[in-house]
Amino acid sequence: MKRVALTVMLGLLASAHAQKVQVPVPIGVALAQTSNTALLGQEQVIGAKLAEKHINAHGGINGTPIKLVFQDAAGDENSAINAFQNLITKANVVAIVGPTLSQQAFAADPIAERAKVPVVGPSNTAKGIPQIGDYIARVSAPVAVVAPNAIKQALKIDPKIKKVAVLYAQNDAFSTSETGTFQDAAKAQGLNVATVQKFQTTDTDFTTQVTAVLNSGADLVIISGLAADGGNLVKQLRQLGYKGLIVGGNGLNTSNIFPVCQQYCDGVIIAQAYSPAQPSAANQLFVKEYRAQYKKDPPQFAAQAYAGVQVVADALRALDHQKKLSQWNLDDLRTALNKQILAGKYNTPLGEVRFDKEGEVLQKDFYVAQIKMQDAKNGSFVYLK
Ligand code: 1QQ
Known part of the structure; x- marks a missing residue:
């Protein structure tokens, strides 16, 4: 037994x-x-x-x-x-x-x-x-390979950019990594990082950060966060009067931010590791x-x-x-x-x-796209040359 x-x-x-x-x-x-x-x-x-x-x-x-x-x-x-x-x-x-x-x-x-x-x-x-x-x-x-392409494109669109405001979600490992790359890349392109602002991926109110951005006189804003927080930040930057270009990181790289920032998503520049035209x-x-x-x-x-x-x-x-x-x-x-x-x-x-x-x-090929909104609901990612 x-x-x-x-x-x-x-x-x-x-x-x-x-x-x-x-x-x-x-x-x-x-x-x-x-x-x-x-x-x-x-x-x-x-x-x-x-x-x-x-x-x-x-x-x-x-x-x-x-x-x-x-x-x-x-x-x-x-x-x-x-x-x-x-x-x-x-x-x-x-x-x-x-x-x-x-x-x-x-x-x-x-x-x-x-x-x-x-x-x-x-x-x-x-x-x-x-x-x-x-x-x-x-x-x-990795961010080091992809993200800098977005800054180069922003400078191509507006070569007069001098001052950058950088914002990132400090409770997210990707966002802290990507902002490091963005800040290094901005400096390497001869830009002055005028302010660095932190937030949480759970934040919904960005008044403090946006105020600091406006006071810094930045003519380029670079955001490393995720989709909901990133989308809200874009929206509040525009609503409070920021007029310059915005570079969004990989966490904003989805049309699912359209319902969040609506018409204010228009113009956001995002580097891509993929193109449908590949x-x-x-x-x-x-x-x-x-x-x-x-x-x-x-x-x-x-x-x-x-x-x-x-x-x-x-x-x-x-x-x-x-x-x-x-x-x-x-x-x-x-x-x-x-x-x-x-x-x-x-x-x-x-x-x-x-x-x-x-x-x-x-991987060989990388790209940059810019969001084009038709109205508050419908938009698309337009690949830049
Ligand atoms: C990471 C990312 C995210 C934004 C992808 C969804 O790149 O966490 O590394």
Whole structure:
């Protein structure tokens, strides 16, 4: 009797370690589906789902379909940690695409690192993300590479700009990282940083900061925050009389800010790591499929989430060629998948993408867009030359 019980127990222990890879192949997606951060996350969910549909319509992983397992990571650290834990231990995913914010990545990515589960960050742009661990890569180019392009464009539009007011959300890791880049880039362009103002991503009243901006005599305002706070800040800057150009960072990079700043969104300049005009076949297919469903061009966050899922699927396909996925045990596959992700080259909507040995994305083309509002509701991102 005792021996039977022991054998059963040992068997259970062994099976936990020799877990097979499920079919369809589960890929975790931990994005902001609720909270204010969903203004950014919604577009990512759309991109990830389009990738799943496209991949499975084209034979999946050499005939085996993938299945995205969504866990809402909302906008805070604990929700992201819970989402990661569920995906890793309950859903037995082979990899995770997420979370939405760098602030969340610094909290949740170490969980995946310890469990040896590869993470592909779809929108984490703060400095230091790939360095969280060996299993952490990102398809979202860092602020240092993307953000300075917006300042160059602002100077092209108005070469007389001299004084800059910089504002940032001090409770958000991405915003503090991006403002550092913006301030360095402004100085490198010979601009005078007249004032630096802080706020919280939860703030709704920016009277103090806007007053300081107006008093500084700045002729360029640069904002690093998220969508709701950033949108409100743009609106209040205009309502209180600021007339100069505004550069918004990546946290404002969504048409979901239109209902927040309405007609006052007009003219905001935002650097882009994606363009619908990127000429690769992979992108033109993505644009076609996105337009068919949403009747407009895909935004950056959708393209990056699509690329994140695609990277995982392409890497799985390469491994499946070596040994059918159903023959792997899960732990071994996760480790091999991480290596393969870093080794591969991917034709994505972002263009050709590779990774350096730390998991930093290597991507060629960057862009700048400017918001054009037709009225208080309808607008678009117009790409600048
Ligand atoms: C980050 C970001 C966000 C603004 C993306 C949604 O770039 O947190 O790193």
